[in-house]
Each structure stands twice: as C-alpha cells, then as structure tokens.
Amino acid sequence: MNSIIKKAALALGMIAFAQMGHAAGDASAGQAKAAACVACHGADGNSPAPTFPKIAGLGDKYLLKQLRDVKSGARSIPEMTGQLDNMSDQDLQDIAAFYASQNIQISGSTAFSVMLNNGDNVDGLALGREIYRAGNSETGVPACMGCHSPTGLGNAPAAYPRLSGQYAEYVEKQLKAFREGTRANDGDTRTMRTVARQLSDAEIKAVANYVAGLTE
Helix, strand or coil: CHHHHHHHHHHHHHHHHHHHHHHCCCHHHHHHHHHHHHHHHCCCCCCCCCCCCCCCCCCHHHHHHHHHHHHHCCCCCHHHCCCCCCCCHHHHHHHHHHHHCCCCCCCCCCCCEEECCCCCEEEHHHHHHHHHHHCECCCCECCCHHHHCCCCCCEHHHCECCCCCCCHHHHHHHHHHHHHCCCCCCCCCCHHHHHHHCCCHHHHHHHHHHHHCCCC
C-alpha cells in the first residue's frame, strides 16, 4: 500500500511539474502577442514618454501580476480598459516573459531642490538617495533598497519590480496612488500602501527622481 501511495504521489508531482513547465511564458511568442502594447510602451518596453511606464526588464512575475490584475479589475488603468479581455492567461505569461527579457533605458536624474514640510529647501537628489538607501527612521519609512535592491534592479523571483531607469514622473504618480489608496494591488501585506502613507510629497518626488538615474 505504501508503495502505491508513493507512486501516486510521484505521478501527481510529475504532472504538476509538467503543468508548471507548460505554463511558463514564451518570450518569442510574447513579442508577437504584444503588438497592442507597442503604441504606449514601445516595441522593446521603453515607452517614448513618461505618460506610460517603461516595462522592459521589470521581471516576469511582477509584469504577469500587473497584467492579471488589470484584466481582473484589481488594478484600474483606464488606458488599458478592455485590451486584455480576449487574452488567455498563457498570452499574458508570454507577454510578461517578452518584456521581462528586454533591457530598460535609463531615464536619468536631475539636480533640483525640494521644500520639506518644515519649510527648509534641501538637495532633492541627496534626499532621494537617503530615502532609498536608509529610509526615514523618524517616520518609520524603511529603505527602498530592502526590496528593490541597492542598485534598483528589484527582486524578480519575489516579484519586486526594477525601479532603476524608470520615469521619475511615473514613480511619483504610483507612490502617491499607493498613499491615497487609489492603487491597492500590493497584496494583503499592503507593503507599498504602508510605506507610501509615511512619505511626504517632497520625499516622494526626491526618491522618484533618484531612482530614475540609478544605475547598476
């Protein structure tokens, strides 16, 4: 009897493994399926304008989650309404695999000053670096690099996206959306909403500018 159970368990395990392998995204197939994405995000995932995010190299798990969330309505992006309705989950996996395989182009940071809540004007780039690397112990903000890595490359297996090179305007918009709760697809842990709630406008603007020019 034990032998039969072991063989059955092994068979089920092999089936599950095969299904997982079949479900993996195909980057080559994804390139063809991503034709509708090109107008906003560019042929290689480097969008031509900060109105739309760069999605090249963000990690297939993160990209797949966003595509699934948009399709299900868990994340609202008006510009993408209806665009994924006729796509299968395999289609989404393939598209995610394709864009994850592309190289992001660094947007670059700019030097600027920013006013803190106390009225002091400080170096925005220096503030952004401080928030990203050390957080803000006074307000309970953790270092961004804890999840997104010191170089901003993110953590693909954990579905933490790359921030390095992303448009500053887009990062700022998303942090404010998490803070306001208008974007809430960060899971039950509410990690991004919890962090963003403690960030001031000045800190958000500063860290968004910093990661736009962060290089490996």
